[in-house]
Amino acid sequence: MVREEFDLRKLVKRGGETGEFIRHNKALCTGCGRCVKICPMELWELKKSKAFISPEYVEKCVECGSCWLVCESNAIEFSYPKGGTGVVWEYG
Ligand code: SF4
Ligand code: SF4
Structure with missing residues (x-):
């Protein structure tokens, strides 16, 4: 059986x-x-001991806020996009 x-x-x-x-x-x-x-x-990567976020994050980020939550150095600022923009969860 092939898993999708x-x-x-x-x-x-x-x-x-x-x-x-x-x-x-x-x-x-x-x-x-x-x-x-x-x-x-998978929008973050490390290069030369610094994190970088993909320039495509605006289209791909699901706004979970996890990156902001786990960053103990306060290096990440996250705020939900203004109302009516960004992701809408269809399930769950
Ligand atoms: S908010 Fe979630 S999906 Fe968006 S970049 Fe952070 S961890 Fe990734
Ligand atoms: S969690 Fe914060 S300190 Fe750690 S690599 Fe990511 S941005 Fe840098």
Whole structure:
């Protein structure tokens, strides 16, 4: 039996222009990698001991806030996009 790959993006739809809603302060980043491990959409990566978020995050982020929650250095600022924009969960 072939298992279909689970894709979180199929559970949400998107609306409006969110603008930037995640900011990363590289000066505070210790390169611990917690954001890389926790992000369900694999939007963070480490380069030279600093985290980087994909420039596509505005289209792909599911707004779970996990990266912000696990960053012990306060290097990540996260705020939900303004009402009527961003993801709408269709299930769950
Ligand atoms: S969790 Fe915070 S400190 Fe750790 S790599 Fe990510 S942004 Fe940097
Ligand atoms: S809010 Fe969630 S999906 Fe978006 S970048 Fe952070 S961990 Fe990834």
